[in-house]
Amino acid sequence: MKVLVPIKRVIDYNVKVRVKADNSGVDLANVKMAMNPFCEIAVEEAVRLKEKGVVSEIVAVSIGPKAAQEQLRTAMALGADRSILVETDEAVQPLGIAKALKAIVDEEKPDLVILGKQAIDDDNNQTGQMLAALAGMPQGTFASEVNVEEGKVKVTREVDGGLQTVELKLPAVVTTDLRLNEPRYASLPNIMKAKKKPLDNKTPADLGVDLTPRVTIEKVENPPERQAGIIVGSVDELVDKLKNEAKVI
Amino acid sequence: MSVLVYAEHDNAALNKATLSVIAAAKEIGGDITVLVAGKGCGAVAEEAAKAEGVAKVLCADNDAYEHQLAENIGELVAEVAADYSHVLAAATTTGKNFAPRAAALLDVAQISEISDVVDADTFKRPIYAGNAIATVKCADAKKVITVRPTSFDPVAAEGGSASVESLDVVKDSGLSSFVGEELAKSDRPELASAEIVISGGRGMGNGDNFEILYKVADKLGAAVGASRAAVDAGFVPNDMQVGQTGKIVAPNLYVAVGISGAIQHLAGMKDSKVIVAINKDEEAPIFQVADYGLVADLFEAVPELDSKL
Numbered sequence: 001m002k003v004l005v006p007i008k009r010v011i012d013y014n015v016k017v018r019v020k021a022d023n024s025g026v027d028l029a030n031v032k033m034a035m036n037p038f039c040e041i042a043v044e045e046a047v048r049l050k051e052k053g054v055v056s057e058i059v060a061v062s063i064g065p066k067a068a069q070e071q072l073r074t075a076m077a078l079g080a081d082r083s084i085l086v087e088t089d090e091a092v093q094p095l096g097i098a099k100a101l102k103a104i105v106d107e108e109k110p111d112l113v114i115l116g117k118q119a120i121d122d123d124n125n126q127t128g129q130m131l132a133a134l135a136g137m138p139q140g141t142f143a144s145e146v147n148v149e150e151g152k153v154k155v156t157r158e159v160d161g162g163l164q165t166v167e168l169k170l171p172a173v174v175t176t177d178l179r180l181n182e183p184r185y186a187s188l189p190n191i192m193k194a195k196k197k198p199l200d201n202k203t204p205a206d207l208g209v210d211l212t213p214r215v216t217i218e219k220v221e222n223p224p225e226r227q228a229g230i231i232v233g234s235v236d237e238l239v240d241k242l243k244n245e246a247k248v249i
Numbered sequence: 250m251s252v253l254v255y256a257e258h259d260n261a262a263l264n265k266a267t268l269s270v271i272a273a274a275k276e277i278g279g280d281i282t283v284l285v286a287g288k289g290c291g292a293v294a295e296e297a298a299k300a301e302g303v304a305k306v307l308c309a310d311n312d313a314y315e316h317q318l319a320e321n322i323g324e325l326v327a328e329v330a331a332d333y334s335h336v337l338a339a340a341t342t343t344g345k346n347f348a349p350r351a352a353a354l355l356d357v358a359q360i361s362e363i364s365d366v367v368d369a370d371t372f373k374r375p376i377y378a379g380n381a382i383a384t385v386k387c388a389d390a391k392k393v394i395t396v397r398p399t400s401f402d403p404v405a406a407e408g409g410s411a412s413v414e415s416l417d418v419v420k421d422s423g424l425s426s427f428v429g430e431e432l433a434k435s436d437r438p439e440l441a442s443a444e445i446v447i448s449g450g451r452g453m454g455n456g457d458n459f460e461i462l463y464k465v466a467d468k469l470g471a472a473v474g475a476s477r478a479a480v481d482a483g484f485v486p487n488d489m490q491v492g493q494t495g496k497i498v499a500p501n502l503y504v505a506v507g508i509s510g511a512i513q514h515l516a517g518m519k520d521s522k523v524i525v526a527i528n529k530d531e532e533a534p535i536f537q538v539a540d541y542g543l544v545a546d547l548f549e550a551v552p553e554l555d556s557k558l
Contacts, residue, residue: 133323139350220381
């Protein structure tokens with residue numbers, strides 16, 4: 001069976017984010033970029049399914065700037081067989097991405113789409129669900145365990161109250177949570193091999209989709225700063241402060 | 250303007266997060282209708298009808314909605330949404346699951362996890378794990394929105410007298426089915442809405458050591474949470490995680506024990522009213538956001554705290 005793994009190029013999770021002085025956004029100039037961590041988990045899960053013999057082909061796809069091909073090469077170094085870049089310099093938003101992915105799904109006809117539950121830049125947590133709706137597929141979001149069976153997939157989901165398991169008919173969409181797996185690092189030989197794997201370039205026009213943003217960003221600001229308080233010397237002092245100063249116990 | 254609020258519940262009782270979503274709906278303005286979808290959820294509908302500011306409750310009671318499967322709820326909400334300018338749900342794992350699905354079916358954007366209402370089209374929301382706050386304006390005729398419950402003071406649970414209408418719309422996709430669930434059972438308050446939260450981090454060492462936190466929590470009537478490090482290490486289950494990808498909490502008192510204060514964790518608790526940090530590493534970043542810091546070995550300080558409460 002075939003798996004499609006959509007990935008996103010984002011600011012590296014170790015980078016301290018700086019809001020631009022003109023409040024137009026976050027400063028991305030000369031900042032280290034990387035594959036979104038939840039997308040790495042998605043790639044890893046697909047690779048593990050291939051290693052188990054459940055999956056025969058992994059196709060990675062990204063919708064974004066030309067530079068996103070770096071992340072697609074990384075996905076291929078980790079085990080994706082080939083990739084597709086839908087190139088656009090537009091500030092893409094989840095609904096547009098989901099429409100582009102729906103067009104790719106129509107072409108590729110994957111049995112399973114595995115993607116990150118959210119990107120660590122916009123924190124939207126929408127794309128997988130929207131793709132599932134547009135493609136008429138069931139969804140297993142926030143997955144901590146994925147078991148593919150004949151014609152279906154069982155997904156254990158991390159929900160507010162604990163864990164929930166659902167059974168989905170294939171084809172289906174799965175979005176990854178943190179504890180699904182621990183992604184591997186790409187080895188140097190695999191990085192070299194990935195350079196020769198096929199990377200197909202497309203445009204939104206090729207797919208016939210409109211990526212025009214529906215939401216405009218009016219401004220981006222720093223969050224209110226929280227000031228450090230005091231260091232207390234003992235548990236007694238702490239209890240006293242909480243009772244008499246903060247009045248919270 | 251008219252706002253549809255999707256009720257969060259367990260078929261028996263209304264989740265308090267819904268009262269915060271109703272508060273956000275009041276800020277937007279217009280008539281507020283609450284949609285309760287579930288199985289045997291009549292009591293929830295009656296409860297929702299008493300909430301302050303609610304004009305009408307729609308109750309869709311059917312087997313297809315028992316487990317809040319996104320495939321069915323998404324379709325239901327997309328259909329019911331026809332009569333409303335705004336559709337609001339709590340940014341819980343239930344809301345995050347079905348709301349984008351409903352939005353896509355309506356061919357509109359979703360605005361995720363708003364923390365403030367500027368006007369009927371404009372909202373504030375945290376991005377980059379709360380390291381920046383974006384003000385966003387949505388051009389779509391219909392707005393599908395998830396609301397961060399801790400950012401809005403809940404409306405009163407009592408006093409309203411909305412009408413309850415049963416809604417005979419059945420959406421059963423047949424694409425997904427519920428297999429089972431493992432829900433944490435606890436007599437302590439719910440993490441997301443507790444007045445006091447005490448959380449443990451990697452410094453707890455193992456799951457058994459969380460016992461000392463449970464003791465203090467029971468004296469204070471507090472909920473117990475954990476950092477991602479403690480959950481990843483297998484000390485405690487995922488439903489206890491506080492942070493960007495776990496639960497967002499904003500209690501009156503948050504006590505961080507053996508938690509270093511990674512950005513990921515701070516994103517989930519820095520809106521708490523009073524923050525206490527207990528950590529033996531005086532350089533730990535958690536002290537930069539704590540109102541009261543205690544540099545001490547938690548295995549001495551926490552039992553002492555327990556004895557003095």
